[in-house]
Amino acid sequence: MEDCYAETVSTQVEAIRAGGIVLSETVFYPEGGGQPADQGVINVGGTSIQVTDVSVDHGEILHHVESTDPITEGDDVDARIDWERRHMLMRMHTAQHLLSAVVLDMFDAKTVGNQIHPSYSRIDFEPVNFSQKDLDRIERRCNALIEEERSVSIYEEDRETVVEKLPVGRSNLDLIPDHIDPLRVVEIEGLDICPCGGTHVSNLDEIGRFIIEDRKSKGEDIDRIEFSLDA
Ligand SMILES: [Zn+2]
Known part of the structure; x- marks a missing residue:
């Protein structure tokens, strides 16, 4: 995603596949890194075709549709994401990074899993057992950082430099194939x-209020935090 705030693009249909449509350019985010795929529409002539899912298939971004009719290869189209849903996902994904960093900082516990949804999200941490008091402290810390209006930037950097800069335990770089260099940070x-590789808001203040909804034990030393956001 070059520009996380792009809602629409005028482009051409590059190919029609069994599973959907490939565009020359797109603003749709395919599922990945715990962030769900975008939904939206592809407009051709006067017809709007609903995009229900987006995936990467053999290196191509495939827009899943119920029927490709009346689209044919080479058509000029406008692709538009469901911006309200996407912006919620951007707020959630940035809140996930914030919470992961805060818990690593306060408890030395690593993020071992996460899933983002528009209405709530969750992160699994290890090794840790949170008390209610811990959860209150975490929530306060996250909201304090949001109120500081810290900026969020996205850029590419050499893998070697990223490895040097990365806080210990922050990311499982081993899971990112070696040939991916530079990395998107x-x-x-x-x-x-x-x-x-996900989409993010450009300042923490866009997250709004961060609320811890629940804590669940997912194993001896693994705790899950579920959270939501308020405008
Ligand atoms: Zn992320």
């Missing part, structure tokens, strides 16, 4: 850097 000003 998401940085929260003065707090966190993390390699990530």
